[in-house]
Amino acid sequence: MTVRTYTPRVQDPSRVAALVPGELRLRTLRLGADAERAFLGNTGTLDPHFLRHFTGAGLLDRFGRALAERSAVRVKEWLEACEFFGRVRRRVRAPVVADIAASHGLVGALYALFERSVAEVRWIDRSVPESRAAVLAAAVEVAPWAAAKLRADDGWLAERGAALPAGAALVAVHACGALTDDVLALAIARGGPVAVLPCCRPHGRSPAPAAVARALGGDTGFDVDRTYRLERAGYTVRWDAISAAITPMNRVIAAWPTRE
Ligand SMILES: C[S@@+](CC[C@H](N)C(=O)[O-])C[C@H]1O[C@@H](n2cnc3c(N)ncnc32)[C@H](O)[C@@H]1O
Numbered sequence: 340m341t342v343r344t345y346t347p348r349v350q351d352p353s354r355v356a357a358l359v360p361g362e363l364r365l366r367t368l369r370l371g372a373d374a375e376r377a378f379l380g381n382t383g384t385l386d387p388h389f390l391r392h393f394t395g396a397g398l399l400d401r402f403g404r405a406l407a408e409r410s411a412v413r414v415k416e417w418l419e420a421c422e423f424f425g426r427v428r429r430r431v432r433a434p435v436v437a438d439i440a441a442s443h444g445l446v447g448a449l450y451a452l453f454e455r456s457v458a459e460v461r462w463i464d465r466s467v468p469e470s471r472a473a474v475l476a477a478a479v480e481v482a483p484w485a486a487a488k489l490r491a492d493d494g495w496l497a498e499r500g501a502a503l504p505a506g507a508a509l510v511a512v513h514a515c516g517a518l519t520d521d522v523l524a525l526a527i528a529r530g531g532p533v534a535v536l537p538c539c540r541p542h543g544r545s546p547a548p549a550a551v552a553r554a555l556g557g558d559t560g561f562d563v564d565r566t567y568r569l570e571r572a573g574y575t576v577r578w579d580a581i582s583a584a585i586t587p588m589n590r591v592i593a594a595w596p597t598r599e
Contacts, residue, residue, distance in 0.1 A: 365582055367425025368399070368418065379584045381414040389414070398452060401481040411473035412443050415585060419536070420445035422581035423512055424453075427534035427593045430577070433508035434458045439496055439522050440514035443470040444489075448478040450510075451485040461492040463499045496521055506531040513538040513588065523565060523594075527572040532595035536581070537562065538588040562590060569594045 370378060374392040385407050393403040399421070406412060424446055432454050438447030441462040451460045462471070471491070478485045492499050496518065503509075508531050511522045519537045526533035540561040545552055547560030555563070566576045574594040581589045 367421045378414055384410050385412055385414045385417050386410040405477035405480050409473040409477055412470050416443055418585045423536050424449040426579045426591050430593055430595050431508050431532040431534040432457055433506050433531050435504055435507040437461045437463055437503055437507055437509050439463045439511040442468055444474045446510055446512055448474050451488040452482045460488050461490050464493050465495050467493050500525045503529055505529050509533045512536045515539055516541045534593040536591055573597055
């Protein structure tokens, strides 16, 4: 396993200018207009400059403050993780949750902080960035109970996935290309709920009919096929999205075994 260094990026003003107001709305993070302007489109680090936007006494604000004090993650990573978690947490949870392609580990940390029914979160990634240790420290500072729940189980999904218990909930944010399909296949094999935010799709290997891909676009064609696969395996599937102002790769696919 390798440890990556973390390189912060600077804000891209053209991206902010290009945002359409209707796209801006965040649902999980309740930010004022001033804070939304500061966060959305910012590709830099969530650093102490952002502390003034985390003024509440609630756990999410306290976690945000602890992350910002450590300059632990990028603003975009924070927004993505919070908004994704907010969309899927009710349907996709189990005593064991695996945050696959976890990288910094924010999604898993949010499960440990906020979901009482979750006893254990496993972070799985073949490569661990320095930001992970800072995320863990921030989580434990604001929620000491998270220490007993958060477990680094890093390595290749093909190895670590095999050790997950039946019924484990799987979450994966931007698990590149076919890794998302591996996550869905693992969820079906384990019989637990799953949520993904797909990113690049391996279009050359698209299983969607060419007509569907042409009419709806290759990415949507790919996700339609994923949906069929899940439904055939007995899952109820929902599509949702996080704000396109956070990422253009914003479709959320959540699925859980259909009760008879
Ligand atoms: C695009 S990053 C997404 C990271 C994070 N979830 C996020 O959204 O910021 C994809 C991550 O998947 C990990 N990864 C790629 N292939 C993997 C595999 N076969 N098993 C485990 N991790 C893998 C990479 O190391 C990388 O951290």
